[in-house]
Amino acid sequence: MSTHASEGRRIATLRRRRFQPPRLPRPQLPRRERDLLKPEEMVAWSPLDRLGVAAAWFCGLLLIAISASIVIYMLVRGLQYLSITALFQHPVVLSTTQITGTAGGYLDPMEGTLILTTLGTLIALPIGVGIAVWLSEYGRPSWLARAVESGVEIVAGTPTIVLAIFGLLVFTQGVFGFLSFRAAGGAVFGRSFFIAGIMMSLIALPLIVGATREALQSIPAHVREASYALGKDKISTIRRVLLPASRKGIATGTTLGMGRIAGDTAIVVLLLGATPLQPLGNTPVLSTLRGTGSTLTSYVYNNSPAGEGNAPQKAYAAAFVLLMLVILMNFVVDLFSRKRSDTWAR
């Protein structure tokens, strides 16, 4: 009885042993890692190579120094001249049209930046996404696709000042009179939030198209095929599968575009009038959009020694607000790009 039991236990032990994975010898690491020669110690470094590395270090450190000095300088000056009350005060008009001078706050420019950025983005987003979808998913005929592609690239390379005076050329035509002030003789002024927003959308457009296309192209083909296999047609696939999947790319492109719009000056100076908010008409929202205004960028420009105002304190404070806005947007882009990448397996 007992022999049987011990026999059984022995067999069980053997069986267990048999199913245990074989034990491998542990890899023998060198006792001290510093005894080994590092790869870069085994190769020759010519003086020229050392110079190259030194130059790279120099450039990197210089970059840090420059950016730190810019940011710290703006921070110090901004906090020195920024007053919280001025943030909520309307500017005082001293010269004939432009808002300048030491008195008053910068509520209007801040609102202007907000309105213009929103408007430009709202115009650019659907058009940009539409073009990107067409280019990436349809793109037929191919010569047209190539033409559209180079057209977008030309817009991306066009100086904003050229866009601005082109906008002035177009929107002073009588047909577009409903978008802006008219002078007594019937001449169209050609300056309003609408007009500036439309031209601003051209700045954001290439960024949105580029980012959306990239996002669409990074979606593997099998995702599309799976959707087709479920009986979805192409446009439903785009709407329900591809666009939700490329949301991150679209958001990144849009935020970059918003930053560019908020930071542009040339279009504002030429197409927005650089005045305090001057609504046109009585309809609540439309009147503001048809009227003229200013943004933080034009406010900084007009208050710098280059503009008529020459009130550097105002310019510094407004520039500080603008910089904070840009840093905020940058941070948002960072958040988008840091989120976990989309769920399909690579």
Add this chain to the structure above:
Amino acid sequence: MRRPDGLDKAGPRKSKDQRAELMLGALACIVLALIAGMIIFVFQKAWPSFSHNGLDWFSPWAGGNVDDQLTAIFESPADPSHYVYTMHAWPLLFATALITLTAVVIGTVFALLSAMFIVEFAPEALRRVLEPVVRLLAAVPSVIYGLIGILVVVHFFDQHLISQGSKDSVAGVVALNGFSWGVGALILTVMITPIMIAIVVDALRAVPTTWREGAVSLGINRWRALWTVSVRAARPAIVAAAVLATARALGEAIMLSMVTGSVGFAPNPLDGVIFFVEPARPLAATIVDNAEGLSVQPFAQTLYALAAVLLISAAFLSFAGWYIRRRLRAYTLSPI
């Protein structure tokens, strides 16, 4: 073998689908037409200025003070048959080329070295600081650079770098007060470098690690491996970055109008060191500075001529960039 109907490569075909394609295509066509319209409009508007001056518009030997010419155009009589169009824009063209080239050449070298530093040599902590900083610098609005330039850098040049003697030496010709193309080019370099760094860093990272490991295993050092393998493979991206930066530099108006002194003067390299602190005014800044005059017909046409030159340069630049990238792509695997 053909798949069952509706499941071939183009996806199922339905009328709703075709309508969507048509609409999106129409949208793209409208935007394309708008862009073509922009180019045609600007050129049509600019034509009188070009046709009245012929090649003198571009010629370095045409002479005359461009600011006086602009004033004369602005004050030309109201009668269209007596419009003044005489415009010899060489100082503006020269200033544009000088500032852009200086900034792009210095910026490219600086950006390449900085990108190599970020990718290969920077300690982890430093790298983690540098990457967001580069992105931030790329996003800072140009008017902020202009503000710093006009209030700090120009002042510094005026007070500490330009001696009274050199100011007196050219007193009759041009005022040396710190506002100069040199300051403009310097700040422009700082402005365009981050854009280039971002692109080059991405490209250097995209080079397969195995390529560099192969090089290192053959016994060359890290710098050589980076320089001969990664940088060479990333050449299309470096060209792309330089082209993008050139486009930004060409079109930079506000910052340059703030710091370059706004004098239609062609800096003279024969002046020695003073050359770097001589004032100038590039094309884009000229348009901004004179935007109030757009209501005067011949003056507006002259400004549109400047815009047309900028537009053509930008289009030519993007074409040249495309061509060079295509040529270089033969030597690399990474599609950029």
